Amino acid sequence: xVKVGQFLSARLDVLPAEVTDELVGxxxxxxxxxFEKIVEQIEEELGLSVSTAFESIDQNPIAAASLGQAxxxxxxxxxxxxxxxxxxxxxxxxxxxxxxxxxxxxxxRKIGVWLSKVKLVSKRTDAPALVEEFAxxxxxxxxxxxxxxxxxxxxxxFAGDERVSTxxxxxxxxxxxxxxxxxxxxxxxxxxxxxxxxxxxPNAVAAELARVTFEQFFVTGFFHADPHPGNIFxxxxxxxxxxxxxxxxxxxxxMGQVSEKLxxxxxxxxxxxxxxxxxxxxxxxxxxxxxxxxxxxxxxEKAVTELFERFGGVAVGELIQTDPRELKEFALRFSELIRTxxxxxPNDFLFLIRALSLISxxxxxxxxxxxxxxxxxxxxxxxxxxxxxxTLKRLGADLLKFATTISRLPQTLDNLANRANRGELVVRNxxxxxxxxxxxxxxxxxxxxxxxxxxxxxxxxxxGQDQTLSYWLIGGSVLPLFYALGFGRISK
Numbered sequence: 001x002v003k004v005g006q007f008l009s010a011r012l013d014v015l016p017a018e019v020t021d022e023l024v025g026x027x028x029x030x031x032x033x034x035f036e037k038i039v040e041q042i043e044e045e046l047g048l049s050v051s052t053a054f055e056s057i058d059q060n061p062i063a064a065a066s067l068g069q070a071x072x073x074x075x076x077x078x079x080x081x082x083x084x085x086x087x088x089x090x091x092x093x094x095x096x097x098x099x100x101x102x103x104x105x106x107x108x109r110k111i112g113v114w115l116s117k118v119k120l121v122s123k124r125t126d127a128p129a130l131v132e133e134f135a136x137x138x139x140x141x142x143x144x145x146x147x148x149x150x151x152x153x154x155x156x157x158f159a160g161d162e163r164v165s166t167x168x169x170x171x172x173x174x175x176x177x178x179x180x181x182x183x184x185x186x187x188x189x190x191x192x193x194x195x196x197x198x199x200x201x202p203n204a205v206a207a208e209l210a211r212v213t214f215e216q217f218f219v220t221g222f223f224h225a226d227p228h229p230g231n232i233f234x235x236x237x238x239x240x241x242x243x244x245x246x247x248x249x250x251x252x253x254x255m256g257q258v259s260e261k262l263x264x265x266x267x268x269x270x271x272x273x274x275x276x277x278x279x280x281x282x283x284x285x286x287x288x289x290x291x292x293x294x295x296x297x298x299x300x301e302k303a304v305t306e307l308f309e310r311f312g313g314v315a316v317g318e319l320i321q322t323d324p325r326e327l328k329e330f331a332l333r334f335s336e337l338i339r340t341x342x343x344x345x346p347n348d349f350l351f352l353i354r355a356l357s358l359i360s361x362x363x364x365x366x367x368x369x370x371x372x373x374x375x376x377x378x379x380x381x382x383x384x385x386x387x388x389x390x391t392l393k394r395l396g397a398d399l400l401k402f403a404t405t406i407s408r409l410p411q412t413l414d415n416l417a418n419r420a421n422r423g424e425l426v427v428r429n430x431x432x433x434x435x436x437x438x439x440x441x442x443x444x445x446x447x448x449x450x451x452x453x454x455x456x457x458x459x460x461x462x463x464g465q466d467q468t469l470s471y472w473l474i475g476g477s478v479l480p481l482f483y484a485l486g487f488g489r490i491s492k
Contacts, residue, residue: 032064037095038071045175052076053173057090067101067142068093072183079172087183088170097142105135141253144179150252151181157220163208165235165246184248187236190229190365198236200245205234206366210375212247213359217352218267218379221258224249225351227358229365256351262288274380278305290349452481 039050046053057073071090080086094100108131115127140146148169158164167181174180187194189209192202209232216223224231233248258266265287272280278301285291291300363370459473 030064030066032061032069033094035059038069038092041092041095042090042178045178046173054088054090055080055086062089067097067138073180075170075173079170083170083172085168085170085182088173089167089181089183089185090173091144091179091181093142093144093177101138101142105131105138108134137254143176144174145176147251147253148174148179150255153222154224154249154252154255157222158212158215161212161215162237162241162243163246164212165248166252167248167250181250184233184235184250186233186248188229189232189234189247189362192366195234200234200236202366203370205245205247206363206370207375208245208247209359209363209366210370211379213355214270214375214379217258217356218263218270221260221263223256223258223352223355224252224254225256225355226251226254227355227362229362232362254351256355258352270380276308278302278308452477 042050042053050057053076055074055076057071059071061069061071063070069092071092073088073090074080075083075086075088109128112128112131148171151166151169155166158166165184167184170180170182187198187200189205195202195205213223213227227249231249231251233250235246235248237243237245265284269281269284269288271277272284281304282291282297282301455473455477459470459477462470462473
């Protein structure tokens with residue numbers, strides 16, 4: 001039930017904020033299993049006696065979660081010498097947890113079916129699908145070999161980044177229910193006093209954490225979905241190192257995956273934000289599936305342009321101090337847009353939003369005035385400079401698309417002119433409509449002026465040959481003359 005509450009705490013699309021805020025407070029700390037049962041679990045999984053597998057194990061767990069427990073231990077001397085590690089952390093599943101999870105999931109599936117028949121619930125969410133999503137994540141978390149594979153992939157993604165580190169897996173002492181890792185305990189990322197005492201700037205830590213998060217979202221496509229302060233350490237580096245600290249991630253049971261297409265679309269969104277390009281931002285939202293088909297792109301683009309101009313680069317502290325009257329004025333101008341909120345939340349975004357919200361909380365704690373724009377700009381520039389083959393490939397595709405668009409521009413303009421001639425061109429911008437009416441009036445008056453000149457010139461030209469027709473033409477030219485001078489209007 002603790003896991004269910006934690007899972008639902010990230011589902012702002014299902015529960016109101018008042019409920020999710022309370023659920024966030026749930027801590028994954030429960031009464032530990034007796035140490036004797038833990039020893040039996042280790043020996044059954046490893047096929048070794050605890051005294052053979054480890055030189056010593058601290059009987060007091062450093063963490064007792066709902067699914068497993070963690071202990072500090074020392075490897076047996078021979079293995080420690082071979083691996084170059086002695087201090088380790090042993091993660092052990094609670095004995096019998098698989099059966100408990102199976103029973104609870106069966107019950108939750110029945111509840112999900114019942115809830116799907118309640119209109120109040122079914123209108124807001126697909127309860128059976130929600131249960132299956134929770135079941136998938138939970139079953140992955142009770143398979144430590146799955147977590148080990150996640151850890152290895154994450155470590156490989158950041159193998160060349162000195163700012164990121166992870167524990168090493170001791171495969172000789174690991175199995176599906178037991179996972180042994182090198183002990184990488186260091187300064188907890190939320191311990192600001194300890195960071196300052198170690199000579200580490202919390203502001204720099206916040207900036208690096210944001211960069212590493214963007215790297216996961218926009219480049220590698222494989223991200224830590226549970227980056228709360230307990231799962232990130234700040235490890236000081238030796239004096240001869242190129243960097244003064246590294247971010248050390250632990251607990252890879254919950255990870256998120258971003259498809260190549262979604263990653264490319266996210267990069268487009270990132271570049272639009274970094275360049276303050278409202279039109280590109282709207283296009284990116286449309287590609288991401290965030291924008292509803294009913295959204296008014298013109299109004300939305302105008303609103304986002306004003307947001308970029310006013311708040312682009314503004315720090316969090318400044319936003320809090322923004323004059324409420326200014327926000328009210330903006331809300332009044334775009335009241336219809338704000339009322340309809342033309343956005344939806346694709347399923348792929350749930351883990352992304354959860355991870356981003358956790359990271360935002362950590363960075364804000366490190367630096368109250370932390371500005372995500374400052375982190376986005378250099379990161380976007382590094383991508384544009386070619387940080388990754390996938391980025392170059394995507395940019396190449398964008399250039400090809402741009403070239404194709406340019407080549408089709410004459411035909412597009414011709415089609416647009418034909419539509420305008422047929423009266424099929426619809427203009428939705430009120431300001432533009434006003435200008436078009438003014439232009440239309442000018443064209444009509446110019447045409448009237450040409451008619452006046454033609455009639456007057458023709459009348460004068462034939463005056464010597466046919467005076468009667470000449471007088472009629474000259475007299476008839478008076479009407480278009482009045483209209484050209486603005487004394488008349490053609491009714492619509």
